[in-house]
Amino acid sequence: MKFSKKSEYGLRALLELCETYGGRVLQRHEIAERQNIPVEFLEQILLALKRAGLLASRRGMRGGYALIKSPDDITLGQVIRILDGPLAPISCVSKTAYQKCADCPYAAKAACPLQQAMGEVRDAIANILDHYTLSRFAHTKLAEGSSC
Amino acid sequence: MKFSKKSEYGLRALLELCETYGGRVLQRHEIAERQNIPVEFLEQILLALKRAGLLASRRGMRGGYALIKSPDDITLGQVIRILDGPLAPISCVSKTAYQKCADCPYAAKAACPLQQAMGEVRDAIANILDHYTLSRFAHTKLAEGSSC
DNA sequence: GAAGTTGTCTAGTGAGTTGCTCAAGATTTT
């Protein structure tokens, strides 16, 4: 029940890109250095986010990446789904990638306890992440005493 | 962001064991057949649940497994943690298996946006699963039209 | 007390995923 490094790095990269939103572009090595992410791996992540329409890029000298959607219009849920796939804890409750489970004896009966429970979990996760905007994410201030 | 087959099988096995709670024991092959689970794999799962104190077992002829805690006192959260480890989506927000993240630049600052967001997710998941008892789980009736 | 039936334990294994690296190419600026 873990999120991948890919998602984690992706979100941390977007944190940097948020700060320069509307301004200059950021190069991969800048993001990588500030956020402690292996450059070549970060590259793949930025590319994925670009293909998904969140980022624009320019090549050559003075090139780099920039956010092209407002941080208000991007949610953590979107980002995680791009980088990690569906949020649902088991695929028979996924709304974005539903798949009938093969071996479940309740599958035919329309009364699967697992589906009920995991559905609730899915909804709770989606409810948080699909309403958590990047701008709120970027302006987080934790309470005193927290440690990461 | 998925639960393992181990958890899924474990929960489905407990569904069977709930039905005979207080009565007879169930043998691994009975559970395996009814729930469509590979026997030897199921074995490991039952053993883990036994070591965790949820199940008792008897060897030899007429042997088998039985629940030894009331289904009211077992939650899905407990079971999943036994079989799958901590619920937290990243380990720096786990309450049962906290680990400082190595590469996060916010780690020292007590203001990690990721920790904040993932903490909310963790709490939401735990809030559902730690209050979802096995007896409620076993008596699930889904609404019409659902499919698993 | 021997035979047969069950759980117990440890180790292994094939397929797939994760996290990351590398190299060659395309595009832009200077």
Add this chain to the structure above:
DNA sequence: AAAATCTTGAGCAACTCACTAGACAACTTC
């Protein structure tokens, strides 16, 4: 043209997942 940057695709070691196998221990029944 040269240098800097993004782009693409391939590769790979380590790990995890889902499962299998086999030897062993304990219990029941005859």
